Amino acid sequence: MNDMTPITTKPKDWETDQEVRWCPGCGDYAVLKAVQRTMPELGVKPENTVFVSGIGCSSRFPYYMETYGFHTIHGRAPAVATGVKLANPELDVWIITGDGDALSIGGNHTMHLLRRNLDCQFLLFNNEIYGLTKGQYSPTSRVGTRSPSTPFGSVDRPANPCAFALGAGARFVARGIDVHKNLVATLKAAHAHKGASFVEIYQNCIVYNDDVFAGFTDKKAAPAKQLWLENGKPMLFEGGARGLALDTVALTLKVVDVEGGDWAAAGVIVHDETNRSVAHMLVEMSAEAFPVALGTIYHSPAPTFESAVVEQNAQAARGKTADLQKLISAGQTWQVEKEPHVL
Amino acid sequence: MASAARELTPREASAHPVPESIVVRFAGDSGDGMQLTGGQFTLSTALAGNDLATFPDFPAEIRAPQGTLFGVSAFQINFGSTAIETAGDQPDVLIAMNPAGLKVNVEALKLGGLIIADEGEFNERNLAKAKYAANPLTDGSLAKWQLMSFNISQLTMDAVKPFGLGNKEALRCKNMWTLGLALWMFDRSRDPIVDWLKAKFAKAPLLVEANVAALNAGHAFGETAEIGSDVAGGLKQHALAPAPAEPGLYRTVTGAESISLGLVAGSKLADVDMFFGGYPITPASAILHHLSRLKEYGVTTFQAEDEIAAVASAIGASYAGKLGVTSSSGPGIALKGEAIGLAIMTELPLVIVNSQRGGPSTGLPTKTEQSDLYQAVYGRNGDAPMPVIAARSPADAFDVAIEAVRLATQFMTPVMLLTDGYIANAAEPWKVPDMAGYAPFPVTFREEAPAEGEAFLPYARDAKGARPWVKPGTPGLLHRIGGIEKQQGTGNIDYAPENHQAMTDARRDKVDGIAAYIPDQEVTLGEEGSKLVVVGWGSTFGPIHQAVRRLRARGLDVSHVHIRHIWPMPRNLGDLLRSYGKILVPEMNTGQLKTVLRDQYLVDAKPLNKVSGQPFRIAEIEAAIEAALA
Numbered sequence: 001m002n003d004m005t006p007i008t009t010k011p012k013d014w015e016t017d018q019e020v021r022w023c024p025g026c027g028d029y030a031v032l033k034a035v036q037r038t039m040p041e042l043g044v045k046p047e048n049t050v051f052v053s054g055i056g057c058s059s060r061f062p063y064y065m066e067t068y069g070f071h072t073i074h075g076r077a078p079a080v081a082t083g084v085k086l087a088n089p090e091l092d093v094w095i096i097t098g099d100g101d102a103l104s105i106g107g108n109h110t111m112h113l114l115r116r117n118l119d120c121q122f123l124l125f126n127n128e129i130y131g132l133t134k135g136q137y138s139p140t141s142r143v144g145t146r147s148p149s150t151p152f153g154s155v156d157r158p159a160n161p162c163a164f165a166l167g168a169g170a171r172f173v174a175r176g177i178d179v180h181k182n183l184v185a186t187l188k189a190a191h192a193h194k195g196a197s198f199v200e201i202y203q204n205c206i207v208y209n210d211d212v213f214a215g216f217t218d219k220k221a222a223p224a225k226q227l228w229l230e231n232g233k234p235m236l237f238e239g240g241a242r243g244l245a246l247d248t249v250a251l252t253l254k255v256v257d258v259e260g261g262d263w264a265a266a267g268v269i270v271h272d273e274t275n276r277s278v279a280h281m282l283v284e285m286s287a288e289a290f291p292v293a294l295g296t297i298y299h300s301p302a303p304t305f306e307s308a309v310v311e312q313n314a315q316a317a318r319g320k321t322a323d324l325q326k327l328i329s330a331g332q333t334w335q336v337e338k339e340p341h342v343l
Numbered sequence: 344m345a346s347a348a349r350e351l352t353p354r355e356a357s358a359h360p361v362p363e364s365i366v367v368r369f370a371g372d373s374g375d376g377m378q379l380t381g382g383q384f385t386l387s388t389a390l391a392g393n394d395l396a397t398f399p400d401f402p403a404e405i406r407a408p409q410g411t412l413f414g415v416s417a418f419q420i421n422f423g424s425t426a427i428e429t430a431g432d433q434p435d436v437l438i439a440m441n442p443a444g445l446k447v448n449v450e451a452l453k454l455g456g457l458i459i460a461d462e463g464e465f466n467e468r469n470l471a472k473a474k475y476a477a478n479p480l481t482d483g484s485l486a487k488w489q490l491m492s493f494n495i496s497q498l499t500m501d502a503v504k505p506f507g508l509g510n511k512e513a514l515r516c517k518n519m520w521t522l523g524l525a526l527w528m529f530d531r532s533r534d535p536i537v538d539w540l541k542a543k544f545a546k547a548p549l550l551v552e553a554n555v556a557a558l559n560a561g562h563a564f565g566e567t568a569e570i571g572s573d574v575a576g577g578l579k580q581h582a583l584a585p586a587p588a589e590p591g592l593y594r595t596v597t598g599a600e601s602i603s604l605g606l607v608a609g610s611k612l613a614d615v616d617m618f619f620g621g622y623p624i625t626p627a628s629a630i631l632h633h634l635s636r637l638k639e640y641g642v643t644t645f646q647a648e649d650e651i652a653a654v655a656s657a658i659g660a661s662y663a664g665k666l667g668v669t670s671s672s673g674p675g676i677a678l679k680g681e682a683i684g685l686a687i688m689t690e691l692p693l694v695i696v697n698s699q700r701g702g703p704s705t706g707l708p709t710k711t712e713q714s715d716l717y718q719a720v721y722g723r724n725g726d727a728p729m730p731v732i733a734a735r736s737p738a739d740a741f742d743v744a745i746e747a748v749r750l751a752t753q754f755m756t757p758v759m760l761l762t763d764g765y766i767a768n769a770a771e772p773w774k775v776p777d778m779a780g781y782a783p784f785p786v787t788f789r790e791e792a793p794a795e796g797e798a799f800l801p802y803a804r805d806a807k808g809a810r811p812w813v814k815p816g817t818p819g820l821l822h823r824i825g826g827i828e829k830q831q832g833t834g835n836i837d838y839a840p841e842n843h844q845a846m847t848d849a850r851r852d853k854v855d856g857i858a859a860y861i862p863d864q865e866v867t868l869g870e871e872g873s874k875l876v877v878v879g880w881g882s883t884f885g886p887i888h889q890a891v892r893r894l895r896a897r898g899l900d901v902s903h904v905h906i907r908h909i910w911p912m913p914r915n916l917g918d919l920l921r922s923y924g925k926i927l928v929p930e931m932n933t934g935q936l937k938t939v940l941r942d943q944y945l946v947d948a949k950p951l952n953k954v955s956g957q958p959f960r961i962a963e964i965e966a967a968i969e970a971a972l973a
Contacts, residue, residue, distance in 0.1 A: 016823070018835060047818045052659070055826075062823050063836065068815035070662055071825025072655065073685050079652035083659025083667065084815070086643055087618050091663065091815055109655075112648040309643065317639035324611055327640070328604050328741075329775045332535060333594040334390050336585075 007043045011036040014046065016066045027178030027203035028057060031125065032064055034183040035094075041184070042191050049092045052081040054101035057132050058125035058203070061096040075106025078113035078122070082305075085118055089306040092191075093120040099140040100130050103159050107139075114168040116305035117195045121187070124161055124198070125178075127205035128212050135208035147208075162283035165198040166276070166298060172197040173279060173298040177217055178204060182228060182295065189296050195304050216292045227291040229282070231273045231299070234263045237291045243268030244290075253281045255290060273299040364423025365583065366431030367525065370448045371440025373407050373416040376518035381418025382770070383522055383539060387531040388422045389595045389772050392585025395422035396885060398430030398958065399768045403625070403708045410472040415447045422529075424584040428736070428885035430769065432960040436528075437488075438521055440464060440495070442473035449485070457489045459524070461517070463496030493564075495520055502560035503553040512550075516557035523561025529583065533558055589774060596773040598737040598766035599629035602696060605744025606630075607640045608778065609694075610666050612745060613752045614785040616641035618660030619668045620653040622675060625708040626764040627698040630670045650678035654695065658682060661691040662824070664788060664814035666748065670696035672764075673715045674705060677722070683757050684723045687850065689824045690802070690810045692751035692758075692786075696744075699763040699881075701956050710956030711765035713881050714932035719759040720910050720939060726847050728854040730754070731910040733761040735884035738773040740766060743907065745781065752786045754857055755809040761909070763931075765882045765958055788812055792819025801834040807860070808853030857911050864913035868892060869902025875972055876923040878948065880906045880936050883929050883959055890964035901968055909936070917944040927951055927971055929964050 014036040022028045039049070049067040053059035055074035062069030068091075072080045077095050085093050095113075102110045102124050113122065129147070130136040137147040137154040140161060144153040165173050172193040176183040178201055190197035202213045216225035227237040227244070235244040236258065245256045245267035258266045272278065279298035285291070367384070371377045378399055388395050398419040407414030421431030433453040439445035441464040449458065465480050479485050480492045499520040503513045519540075526533055537555055544550040596604075610617040619642060621631035635644040643665070647653040650671055657667030667686075671679065676697045686693040699715045701707025715722075719731040730750045734740035740762055747760040789811035793799045801822040802810050813820045822834060830837035831845055867884075868891050869876075879887045884905050891903040904919065906912065920926055920940065926948040928937040934950035941948050951967045953959055 045818075047821055048816055050663075050815050062825070065823075066821060068821055069823035069825075070659070070689075071823065071827065072658075073681055073826050076651060076655040076682065079647065079655035080659035080662070082645070082647075082652070083618060083620060083656030083661075084663040085659075086645060086656070087660035087663035087665040088814070088816060108648055109652055112652070309645075313638045313643060316636075320639040322611075322640045324608055324640070325778050327607065327637070328778070329592060329594070331594050332386055332390065333592055333775070334392065335592055336392065336588045336590050 007045055009040045009046065011040060014039045014066050016064055018063050020064050021060065022057060023207050025206040026057070027127065027205070028061070028125065030178040031058075031123070031183070031201055031203060032061065035065070035187065038184050038187040038191070041188060044092055048090065049094070050081075050084055051094045051096060052077045052084060053096040054098075054106055055132070056098040056101045056130075057205075058096055058098045059101060075101055075104070076109060077101070078106065078109035078118075081120055082113060082116075082118055085120060085306045086309055089119070089310055093118075095120055095122045097122070097124050099124065099126045099128060099138045099161070103139045103161060103164065110164075111168040114165055114170040114196050114198060117169070117171055117302055119194055119196070119304040119306055121190045121197045122199065124200050125203040126161055126200050127203045127209055128158075129205050129209035131205050131208055160283060161200045162198070162297060163280070165200075166280055166283060170198045170298070171195045171300050171302050172296070173283070174199045174296045175202070175292070175294045176200075177202045177213070177294065179217075186295055189299070193299060193301060195301055215287065225291045227293050229271045229273070229293060229295040229297060231271055231296065234268045234270050236263060236268060245269060253285060253290070273297070276300065363425045364421055364427055364431070365436070365529070366419060366421045366434045367436045367438065368417055368419040368434040368448055368451070369438045369440075369521070369525075370415055370417040370444035371518075372409055372443065373402055373404065373414045374409060375416065375440045376515070377401075377416045377418050377440070380518040380522045381420060383536050384525055384531075385420055385595060385770050386539070387526060387533075387535055388420065388529070389593070390535055391531055391583075392588070393422040393424065393583055394427040394586035394588065394772060395420055395595075395770075396427045396430045397421075397770045398765065400957075401709055410441055410443055410469045412443045412447055412473060415443050417444070417448055422583065424586050426586060427771075428888050429961060430885075430958065432962050438525065440517065440521065442469045442475055442479070445479065446473045446475065449488070452488055454487055455489065457491065458485060460490065460492040461495035461521075462492040463494040465492075498560060498564065499557050502556050506549055506553040506556070508549070508553055513553070516554050519554045519557040520561035520564075523558040523563075524565045525561075526558075527562045527565030533562060588772070592775045593772050594775060595770045596737050596741075597629070597768060597770045598734065598740045598762050599626075599698070599768070600633055601737050601741040601773065602734070602744045602760070602762060603630050603633035603637075605741040606634070606668055606694065606748065607637055607642060608741070608781070609745040609748025610641065612781055612783045612785075613666060613748055614783065615664075615666045615752065616643070617668055618657060618665040619644045619670070620647050620656035620660070621645070621670050622647050622650045622653045624650070624672050624675045626700060626767045627670045627672045627675070627696065629767060630696060630698070650675040651682060654679040654682040654693075657693055658686050658689070658691060661686070661693055662689070662815070664812070666692060666694070666752065668694040668696070670698070672698050672700045672708075673702045673718065676715065676718060680723050683729065684725060684727050685826045686757040687723070687727045687729055688826050688829070690755045690850075692755055692812070694744075694747045694751050694758050694760060696747075696760045696762065698767045699761060701954070707956045709764065711763045711882065711958060712931050712954060712956065713761075713763055713883070714935065714954065715761065716880075716909065716932065716935035716939070719761055726851065728851050729757050729759055729910070730854060730857055730908075731759045731761060732908055733881045733906070734766055735881055735905055735907070737766055737769055737771045739884075741773070741776070746907075749784050750857060753784060753809065753860070754807055754853060755812060756854060761881060763882050786812060788814050788817075789820060790817055798833065800832040802829055802832050804849065804853075808849065808856055855911050858914045861908050861911075861913060863915045864904060864906065864919055866919070867903045867905040869895065871902075871919060872922040873902040874900040874924040875968060876902045876904050876920065876926055877964065877968060878904045878906065878920070878926055878928045878936070878940065879930070880909060883931065886959040886961045886964050887929055889961045890968060893961070894965060894968055899968070899972060901972070906936070909939070912943060917946075920944055920946050920948075925949065925971055927967060929953070929959055929967065931959070
């Protein structure tokens with residue numbers, strides 16, 4: 001990997017000859033385009049890139065990327081990806097998953113991938129519904145979601161993907177929106193982070209859950225409901241007219257008005273992406289009273305799992321030679337020189 | 344290294360006061376160190392040149408309540424001057440460290456066999472826990488056996504007194520006292536035990552001294568105590584001649600060890616590094632433990648979050664160009680089922696080791712059974728064929744593990760290796776093979792990009808039906824695989840009816856075709872066309888072999904066929920089976936191989952089944968053969 005020649009690719013180089021088979025108008029198309037636009041900017045080689053997915057609409061993704069790809073089984077993409085990365089840490093591994101795949105059937109693997117901090121990009125397409133199985137409610141569906149399996153509305157409380165990720169020990173947590181131009185920047189940030197990069201992408205399911213995110217994705221709602229975070233910048237939204245401040249008594253965030261651009265006077269805090277406590281508050285903000293925190297919410301690198309494994313393997317092997325004959329001849333042995341007697 | 348070879352004196356050779364083999368069972372509380380005592384006795388026995396087989400039998404509870412019947416831990420060893428293939432039907436000697444150990448094991452003891460009991464433990468409390476109304480050492484209820492009881496607890500305390508240990512610690516040396524006595528009884532050297540104690544307690548010299556003192560005291564007790572060696576019912580010293588064995592270097596090996604070593608050897612012969620994904624489960628964990636120490640052999644081990652992640656990570660590693668291996672026991676294999684199907688669909692090499700235990704569900708975690716044969720052959724959704732092979736003994740497991748790697752890498756398929764709790768834990772002497780005698784079977788990764796204008800076909804097949812193995816990172820060979828039905832050749836998604844038919848056939852033909860690349864079935868003992876053949880697989884090898892040998896010695900027309908390749912079966916097996924008058928299939932299940940044989944060959948295979956969690960006794964199989972031939 002010492003070849004310093006810059007790698008130049010175009011978005012087209014990352015497309016396969018396979019016909020894309022999502023429903024017309026599906027948010028997945030936008031994410032696919034965003035990823036294919038991101039890849040050339042990363043300066044990486046298609047042959048060193050592996051897309052691993054589970055099962056669900058989004059998990060068809062690898063078939064459309066001109067890279068190595070593995071469409072695995074429901075929920076298990078993180079486990080397969082772990083084997084891929086441990087077997088060859090040089091590979092650039094992307095995991096494509098959905099809310100059902102990553103948080104229901106595969107919740108356990110998601111948790112362990114994040115706590116181990118395997119170096120990979122983990123893109124969770126959250127549409128708050130099971131699309132491929134025709135519209136059942138999912139672990140991220142809001143209470144009251146009517147679906148074929150919950151005709152009277154769902155009664156269980158949804159999981160919050162980013163809160164789950166932080167709880168599991170993720171060192172990079174970000175959010176994006178399928179059709180938003182900022183998604184490329186978020187994906188680039190995710191790729192730049194060495195370790196497990198958790199990205200929740202709000203993805204519209206046009207057939208079974210259309211407009212479920214319209215409350216903050218609609219053009220009209222966006223200014224008041226989208227807070228795009230930038231490290232070192234004040235947490236402002238609504239064109240800088242409002243911002244987030246810390247309620248030092250309740251130890252919560254609060255929305256404050258900013259007069260004449262003087263955010264400091266309004267007490268608006270500056271985004272420090274290494275601050276885990278604030279990250280927790282940002283991902284837990286209620287949809288009614290707050291905007292949705294987007295972009296890189298938390299970023300604080302730590303040693304990666306595969307590098308620790310490689311290092312320990314090397315250390316344990318240091319100074320030892322792999323002599324198979326010696327290995328099988330180890331332990332307490334004895335020599336039989338000739339047959340003592342014949343029966 | 345000890346030398347076991349010596350010439351027999353003429354007296355030894357002619358006299359026959361000494362039995363050819365002796366079975367000793369150590370039984371006590373799970374905290375008494377019985378497995379350790381047995382293991383060390385095994386070592387000194389191996390070093391004395393006897394052939395041997397062991398049977399560790401312990402509870403699932405790590406520290407079951409002291410003194411209880413369900414907390415009894417036992418270790419049986421059969422050793423002798425002839426070839427030993429089972430842990431022995433009935434113990435000749437039972438060493439009972441407490442009333443519960445006596446109660447659970449005494450009925451298995453040979454009529455007239457010797458009981459050695461620690462009377463210090465036969466107090467009211469322990470007798471009550473073992474549900475004895477009266478003390479069996481004094482109430483005459485053990486009259487059909489020879490009973491020697493002495494206060495081992497007190498004798499141990501006296502022996503270790505100079506070292507100032509606390510009561511509890513001092514009593515812990517009981518097992519070494521007992522071992523010392525056993526070593527004296529069978530004329531075994533104490534040296535390897537002393538070496539082992541020194542290494543084990545390197546950081547606590549006081550414990551070394553105390554344990555060695557206990558060991559010596561037990562030995563001296565046998566030698567000098569008031570028990571005359573000629574007195575009937577007294578302790579006798581047995582000197583068993585070394586067993587005849589091919590010249591060479593020997594060691595003892597458990598199945599878990601030999602499978603681990605075989606997997607490493609297989610990966611070297613295949614010239615590919617191994618990735619092992621495992622999740623702790625009894626009795627399979629020992630393989631994970633062994634392999635995790637072998638980093639210098641290119642082994643990466645990964646303790647996954649669950650059984651599914653263990654197999655899925657192994658599949659991911661195989662995709663990335665290492666040999667993926669996973670291991671479990673029945674319940675874990677069930678969890679892996681869907682992922683094994685993925686490996687079948689994506690046609691990636693994968694070795695799955697199943698150390699079978701009693702089932703269903705959690706079943707009998709520490710007891711042995713062979714009841715996962717159906718699961719191995721048939722236990723997946725869809726038409727999902729996969730080679731299945733089985734180890735018959737701890738030593739055999741080495742070659743079987745190599746064979747699993749060969750099949751997986753040569754045919755791009757998952758392979759199930761069946762072993763069981765008995766093989767995993769049991770030890771036997773193993774003649775260390777010369778690795779130069781194994782033919783390598785190096786894998787070839789496809790690296791060459793197709794010619795300009797031609798597409799790479801990840802599902803093109805070679806003469807064996809195997810598809811190419813490509814490492815991600817290779818330019819020009821980019822491709823996608825997955826669990827959805829693949830188009831022939833391209834591997835793209837394809838639901839077309841004729842394509843699914845063709846791919847299902849191709850997967851079946853590939854696995855069936857393996858039969859052309861495995862050895863023909865041999866007659867393990869005997870010949871073709873006998874009146875009766877006993878067909879076995881896995882760990883029933885020992886008792887079947889001994890039973891057939893004994894009956895042949897008595898002139899019965901019986902043979903033994905032991906199957907290693909369960910799926911596909913050797914090509915000559917059908918004709919071979921049809922050459923016999925009758926077919927008897929002993930299995931530690933309710934008749935699984937029997938069903939497969941009937942299905943494959945329409946032969947009248949008759950079952951002999953045992954699912955008690957204990958291996959077959961030779962006598963049970965002998966009786967069944969005799970009944971069948973009567």
